[in-house]
Amino acid sequence: MLDAPEVKWKLTDKTSLELPSQTIQLAPGVSQTVVLTTKVNGQLKLWSPASPNLNGLLLNLSADGQTIDTKFQRFGWRQFTVNGNQLLLNGQPITLRGDSWHFMGVPQMTRRYAYAWFSLLKDAGGNAVRLHASVYPTFYHDMADEMGIMILDENAIWLSDGGPKADSDLFWQNCRAHVVELVQRDRNHPSVFGWSVCNEILPVLRNVWHSPQSMIDHCLDEITVWKNLCLTNDPTRTWISGDGEWDASGRLPVINIHYGGDGDLQRAAESGKPFAIGETSMAYYGTPKQVSKFNGNRAYESDLGRMEGLAYECYGLLTSQQKYGANYQSVFNIVWYSIQPLPLGKTDLTKAPTLDDGIFFGKYREGVPGMQPERLGPYVSTLNPGYDPSLPLYRPWPMFKALHDANMKVQNSPWANRPGLATSAEPAAPTNQGNAKVSYVPENGNLLAQELSRAGVKASIYSDDTNTDFLLIDGSSDPSQSLADALKNAVDKTLAHGGTVWIWNVKPAGAAALSKWLGDKISVEPRASSSFVVKQSDPLLAGLDNAGLYFSEDDDWQQMTYGLTGEFVNSARVVLEASPADWRRWNYKGEQVKTAALYRSEVENTAARAAIVIRPMNQGRIILCNLDPETKSTKKWR
Helix, strand or coil, X not given: CCCCCCCCCCCCCCCCCCCCCCCCCCCCCCCCCCCCCCCCCCCCCEECCCXXXXXXXXXXXXXXXXXXXXXXXXXXXXXXXXXXXXXXXXXXXXXXXXXXXXXXXXXXXXXXXXXXXXXXXXXXXXXEEEECCCCCCHHHHHHHHHHCCEEEEECCCECCCCCCCCCCXXXXXXXXXXXXXXXXXXXXXXXXXXXXXXXXXXXXXXHCCCCXXXXXXXXXXXXXXXXXXXXXXXXXXXXXXXXXXXXXXXXXXXXXXXXXXHHHHHHHHCCCCCEEEEECCCXXXXXXXXXXXXXXXXXXXXXXXXXXXXXXXXXXXXXXXXXXXXXXXXXXXXXXXXXXXCCCCCCCCCCCCCCCCCEECCCCCCCCCCCCCCEECCCCCCCCCCCCCCCCCCCECHHHHHHHHHHHCCCCCCCCCCCCCCCCXXXXXXCCCCCCCEEECHHHHHHHHHHHHCCCCCXXXXXXXXXXXXXXXXXXXXXXXXXXXXXXXXXXXXXXXXXXXEEECCCHHHHHHHHHXXXXXCEEEEXXXXXXXXCCCCHHHCCCCCHHXXXXXXXXXXXXXXXXXXXXXXXXXXXXXXXXXXXXXXXXXXXXXXXXXXXXXHHHCCCCCEEEEEEXXXXXXXEEECCCCCCCCCCCCC
């Protein structure tokens, strides 16, 4: 349970500084701007992340000796300036270690969520946030003022989803008004160190819409207008950037990079301007195949394995940003991808959420202003700002720990050295080795033999008077009594002379008969899988690794329908099993629904995962293999 945030400020009757009063005369319908000035001379304590001192301006408007209006404005006494390629706070260089995230609606509509996010950020060694492409509620700025978090205040002008009507004059007119309104609303917050005037407009126009140069030129002109509107309405801040726009072909005083490499960092460092990394890392899109460049086969094993790969990547990204002297350093992002989605209001994680799970609020009250949420479902948040007393504030993935180590420059961090990656060997040729004899009983194995022949495995009809090295059995159906007797005889004879009985595609209908022949119960449980993990090395899997047994991206081929279990399996060696993660729930193809769905695919599916098991029996061995024998994929795994 998250404790109530400590009160960071309170109004007292102590006066730190007085401004001289001024008398004016106003005729009806006339407006006039009054500027009050005085020297501070150290009478106000400076605001900084280490000491977020706050003050209150109390302004009284009087007429004929009577106070007719009063305005209170909280502020912090500090100065952010840009000097060459440095950002200065109160005259001293400062490096911003940040995070960024979209505004996601109801779960974030509380001051306690802002407190939780900024607490997470501090735990990770951070001190700044970029309010990504959204106009956040002002209590985020209030909380940042109190906690010493610095904000890059970004408006909602962005084209990343291709939605805004950028070829409309009305769009550009509204953008100008939007910039003014945001700056005027937030300019008194000491936490705001600069303005971000847009997000990924130029990259989308150039690379997605393939817009004519005239539209790009128009956009560059508007960015210049937005910069000037920021300076007109707030001359105190000189950090003005556009996220992912570089410096808008020289129009902006600060460079901001999205997803650049070391070459981009070096070019920015040599520009003479301050520069920021607004977004980078593959945390929000990287598939196991992409992440495996950092930790190899481990990336395919599970959600945790993928996150370990991202930990190596993110550590390297932040240390590169430090090397080149980025003023604002970040990856995308800490608050959503480096910590786990939380099962708010749910105790049995093995079952899919229903409408009875979650956090429930009070009944709707007619006439009460503001949002009145009814329910928060499980997994809608990675932070728990007091919603569920049984859960912690957050649960970190390895990526979080790596970000902390990079931000804090921890010595000998485990994420500083990526594991050495062995090159995957080519699978062995799918042909019969030497003079090995492969046989099948026709009434049972015809279809199986046909499928395997397409992969180069040649099999002949079983003969009772000839020893066979490999006996193929289709375990998908319940054989008739006469066929069962023939199969049992073939199994016993093959094992007696040291051969291998290879049983494919065990399904519920065939499991009972197999149990009788082999003496121990064999069971199967529904487990659809298209990605597999090598559990134990075995010559059977020569040339195959997790990468070679991953079919959830380019192919998306379901390779297994049932997982193997039961007494027989428990006493056998499991050499191959299904990945606990259903990667189709993450990847950009097929059924992608991303973060929480991938996490749920592991905790909710408790069915058996064994795909290939090997057990010695008599003088030979039994292999149960529940990989689909059909050849549907471009990969050759046999």
